Amino acid sequence: MNERDVLIIGGGPAGLNGALVLARARRSVTVVDAGEPRNAGVDHMHGFLTRDGMPPARLLETGRTEVRGYGGEIVEGTVARAEEGFVLTLGDGTRLRGRRLLVTTGVTDVLPDVPGLRERWGREAQMCPYCHGWEVRDQRIAVLGTSPNSVHQALLLRQWSPDVTFVADAPPAGEDAARLAARGIGVAPSGVRRVVVEDDRLTGLELADGSVLGCDAVFLAPTWVPKAGPLADLGCETGEDGFVKTDPTGRTSVPGVWAAGNVVVPAGQVVMAAAAGAMAAAMINADLVEEEVARGLAALRSTA
Numbered sequence: 001m002n003e004r005d006v007l008i009i010g011g012g013p014a015g016l017n018g019a020l021v022l023a024r025a026r027r028s029v030t031v032v033d034a035g036e037p038r039n040a041g042v043d044h045m046h047g048f049l050t051r052d053g054m055p056p057a058r059l060l061e062t063g064r065t066e067v068r069g070y071g072g073e074i075v076e077g078t079v080a081r082a083e084e085g086f087v088l089t090l091g092d093g094t095r096l097r098g099r100r101l102l103v104t105t106g107v108t109d110v111l112p113d114v115p116g117l118r119e120r121w122g123r124e125a126q127m128c129p130y131c132h133g134w135e136v137r138d139q140r141i142a143v144l145g146t147s148p149n150s151v152h153q154a155l156l157l158r159q160w161s162p163d164v165t166f167v168a169d170a171p172p173a174g175e176d177a178a179r180l181a182a183r184g185i186g187v188a189p190s191g192v193r194r195v196v197v198e199d200d201r202l203t204g205l206e207l208a209d210g211s212v213l214g215c216d217a218v219f220l221a222p223t224w225v226p227k228a229g230p231l232a233d234l235g236c237e238t239g240e241d242g243f244v245k246t247d248p249t250g251r252t253s254v255p256g257v258w259a260a261g262n263v264v265v266p267a268g269q270v271v272m273a274a275a276a277g278a279m280a281a282a283m284i285n286a287d288l289v290e291e292e293v294a295r296g297l298a299a300l301r302s303t304a
Contacts, residue, residue: 001096006099018280019072082229082234120195133156140217145170155185164186167188191208228242260277
């Protein structure tokens with residue numbers, strides 16, 4: 001089993017940008033990618049300078065080409081198990097060993113059980129106003145009250161359209177109701193029963209009272225579940241929210257293990273994930289340099 005300087009689990013923006021930095025630092029790098037990007041259902045990504053409007057698949061294809069151009073390796077597969085000593089067992093039985101490990105496996109967006117919603121996710125149903133608000137500017141927007149942050153999400157979206165309606169099983173009261181009213185945001189009379197689709201296009205929401213709220217776009221805050229299997233295998237410390245704890249560079253509680261991207265910060269945009277991958281890569285390289293210096297010093301002193 002050949003040892004690589006760094007193994008990276010996850011070939012999204014964080015993993016590929018980390019691999020690019022490490023490969024350019026002349027480190028041997030292998031990226032294991034399951035081919036399940038979080039934004040697979042989205043046609044275009046936004047908010048990434050010089051890449052605004054690029055299809056996510058093209059970004060990943062370009063990133064893979066750049067990493068390979070510096071000698072980095074991309075392996076398609078899933079990691080079944082991570083073991084002490086940074087040995088990875090893939091789904092097909094292949095075993096890989098690295099000196100350091102970077103985990104960029106991302107997060108799963110768990111949607112509320114609303115018939116028809118999953119099929120529109122990444123299309124007319126979205127999460128991030130900064131990523132997709134411009135594309136639905138001045139259209140009819142519904143915000144589902146799925147989390148404590150949903151009122152804030154509705155207040156944000158009023159920036160892009162004058163026609164925003166908040167939809168929840170229990171209408172907001174008190175300060176939340178006042179804040180929505182102050183922003184000119186309407187409140188639906190009842191919660192949502194199903195998504196209404198016509199000619200493969202979302203046109204509204206059928207509410208629990210039987211009425212239909214016409215809308216062109218739906219925003220909601222899904223429940224975030226980290227894809228943290230390798231981190232759990234290695235015993236990395238997590239917070240109360242279930243997400244791994246890291247320092248600002250992505251270093252986890254387990255020496256030699258870093259994490260970056262949405263597996264750490266689920267709300268992070270593509271550009272943020274890429275930046276986190278670059279930061280983690282630089283710190284991993286510095287950690288390897290310190291190990292090599294210590295080894296060299298030990299060798300010098302043993303011959304003195």
